[in-house]
Amino acid sequence: MSLSVDVSGSTPFAFDAVFDVDRGRTLALVGESGAGKSTILRCIAGLHKPERGRITCDGTTWFDSERRVFEQPHRRSVAVTFPNGALFGAMTVIENAAFGLRASGRSARESTGRALEALDVTGVAHLAERRAHTLSSGEAQRVALARAIALRPAALLLDEPLSSVDVRARPALRLALIAAIKDSSSATVLVTHDPADAMLLSDRLAVVEGGVVVQRGTSAELRRAPATPYVAAFAGVNLFSGIARAESDGTSIVRLAGQPDGDGLVVMGVWSGPVAVVVEPDAVTISRDQSPTSARNRFTGPVESMVPDGGVVRVSIASEPPVIARITARSATALGLEPGAIVHATFKAGEARVS
Numbered sequence: 001m002s003l004s005v006d007v008s009g010s011t012p013f014a015f016d017a018v019f020d021v022d023r024g025r026t027l028a029l030v031g032e033s034g035a036g037k038s039t040i041l042r043c044i045a046g047l048h049k050p051e052r053g054r055i056t057c058d059g060t061t062w063f064d065s066e067r068r069v070f071e072q073p074h075r076r077s078v079a080v081t082f083p084n085g086a087l088f089g090a091m092t093v094i095e096n097a098a099f100g101l102r103a104s105g106r107s108a109r110e111s112t113g114r115a116l117e118a119l120d121v122t123g124v125a126h127l128a129e130r131r132a133h134t135l136s137s138g139e140a141q142r143v144a145l146a147r148a149i150a151l152r153p154a155a156l157l158l159d160e161p162l163s164s165v166d167v168r169a170r171p172a173l174r175l176a177l178i179a180a181i182k183d184s185s186s187a188t189v190l191v192t193h194d195p196a197d198a199m200l201l202s203d204r205l206a207v208v209e210g211g212v213v214v215q216r217g218t219s220a221e222l223r224r225a226p227a228t229p230y231v232a233a234f235a236g237v238n239l240f241s242g243i244a245r246a247e248s249d250g251t252s253i254v255r256l257a258g259q260p261d262g263d264g265l266v267v268m269g270v271w272s273g274p275v276a277v278v279v280e281p282d283a284v285t286i287s288r289d290q291s292p293t294s295a296r297n298r299f300t301g302p303v304e305s306m307v308p309d310g311g312v313v314r315v316s317i318a319s320e321p322p323v324i325a326r327i328t329a330r331s332a333t334a335l336g337l338e339p340g341a342i343v344h345a346t347f348k349a350g351e352a353r354v355s
Contacts, residue, residue: 004020006054010047010290013039027202028199031209046073057077080158088132093118093143098150101114118145145180148180163194177201181201195234221233240265245272252271267350286325288336295348296348303337311328
């Protein structure tokens with residue numbers, strides 16, 4: 001069973017979106033701020049009525065412009081989380097988590113039990129008796145997520161769930177999101193403008209530009225054949241996941257999967273535990289020799305592919321882990337780059353952004 005979306009409209013601006021998501025899978029709607037991602041999400045939730053199209057979920061029609069069907073939000077098996085959590089500040093955590101169940105007519109006992117289970121999944125069951133207004137932004141988002149998954153919805157909609165969370169709280173909350181999505185078995189749609197969130201939390205991406213879904217696919221598929229410059233820039237970032245260990249000089253070592261102890265990325269700042277690291281392709285320097293540089297991070301491997309992009313070339317290097325660089329076409333010619341050529345890719349610790 002799945003969620004199927006095919007909608008378009010002209011208010012609040014023109015939008016056109018077509019995609020589907022299977023139960024137990026996650027699709028990330030990605031794009032710049034103002035691209036129309038949240039409007040599309042609101043259409044699924046029933047908070048905005050499109051002018052044309054159809055939305056179905058698990059065989060039930062939620063919207064059909066030709067048949068004039070429009071199910072109200074409370075009649076859709078859907079749960080939404082918003083960027084700021086949208087909790088009731090005077091209520092306790094357990095009351096917030098159980099609110100949707102109580103509003104749908106569930107008994108107090110069942111609502112409390114399911115809410116506690118959801119709070120346990122998102123890692124905040126110990127805060128059950130706290131008032132919501134005393135929570136940090138990260139804690140509030142965990143409670144909002146618990147409130148959503150406690151409903152066991154057919155469709156789970158996450159609108160920028162990490163945007164208001166401090167960068168140091170994001171790695172742990174991202175792990176909570178992964179656990180919650182897995183526990184829900186819902187068809188999940190994630191709205192984000194952050195490549196790290198999109199690639200770490202979803203199975204597929206749908207890129208929105210000017211209200212229109214311009215391309216769908218896995219991050220690897222988008223990298224191989226980007227439909228627009230924005231898709232190339234978004235999908236082409238270097239994303240690494242690993243375990244951080246703080247050093248004594250104000251930097252940290254991030255050991256990636258499969259790397260021996262002592263090796264890893266060097267990043268600025270004091271970090272500990274699971275983190276994601278983003279490096280823009282423009283920050284990566286390519287050379288044919290191993291001349292000493294001030295860059296702390298170096299990877300070596302053959303050129304896998306070269307994709308022209310105007311006056312620049314996106315170079316994919318089959319190092320371990322793989323690295324993508326974006327250099328000028330003139331530099332690529334001067335270096336004699338071609339598929340199979342062995343190159344060294346370097347970038348400074350300050351260019352590696354922990355996200």
